[in-house]
Amino acid sequence: MISFFHKKIKVTDVEWLGVDMHSHLLPGIDDGVKDIGQSIAFIKELKELGFTELICTPHIFSEIYPNTPETITDALTQVKTALTGIDLNVEINTAAEYMIDETFQACEDLLCLPGKHILVEMSYAYEMPKMETIIFDLQLKGYQVILAHPERYNFYHKQLDKYSRLKDIGVLFQLNLLSVNGYYGKDIKWASNYLLEKGFYDMAATDLHHEGHLNTLKSIVSNGSLYKIIGRYPFKNKELFSSKKIKK
Secondary structure, eight states: OOOOOOOOOOOOSOTTTOEEOOBOOSTTSSSSOOSHHHHHHHHHHHHHHTOOEEEEOOEEBTTTBOOOHHHHHHHHHHHHHHTTTOOOOOEEEEOOEEEOSTTOOOOSOOOOBGGGEEEEEOOSSSOOTTHHHHHHHHHHTTOEEEEEOGGGOGGGTTOTHHHHHHHHTTOEEEEEGGGGGTTTOHHHHHHHHHHHHHTOOOEEEOOBOSHHHHHHHHHHHHTSHHHHHHTTSOOOHHHHHOHHHHHO
8 A cells, every 4th residue: 555644754964964164173272172182072973973074164363363374274284193093084174264353354365165265253242344345355355255153143133134235245154053953042043043034044064162062963963853944955065165076
């Protein structure tokens, strides 16, 4: 007998996303993982969840985390050396998460994701007054601007037209996976749902810093709720950032 009832499939991994393009897994250079042991442990856990590629994005923030491409690539080398001989079958690369403030300059040697995509953030307290000017300057230099976790900027929650304006001028949006389950609070969960409904997100990422993030991520992946909420959304992580895609 043919059944017309289809069993719902519970998806308990993140292979559908594949590439984590925003995380803080390089040890001791920002507010992410503290040492090489924690780096390796977190990388193993993310691999177990189904990620095949990890792009680490340490903060570059002149006042607090004055990293440079050199300090970041040195930290990546440490991690890759520590992984030598460990058969994880996961690719690890790096870019940076730039704080847009009064000290930021749109120069030619910024540390980017593939395709000259630059990941930026701003203060959670207020919108950078010259934000659009800086975006235009970056675009003139050939950069594709990605705004990290737009749902977390509370000052936009009552100015929803600001989101539309950023999309209109070509800014890409990156969702934090933990935003959709309320980890950062109900207002941020609401904003993430709004942006999902509008189709404004282009990519998603863990923005993993510490064990609290990791444990919550493991929980919502393993119980199937993350896939249920956003697993069918057309994120472009693989399309834009997979090394396998880029090499073709």
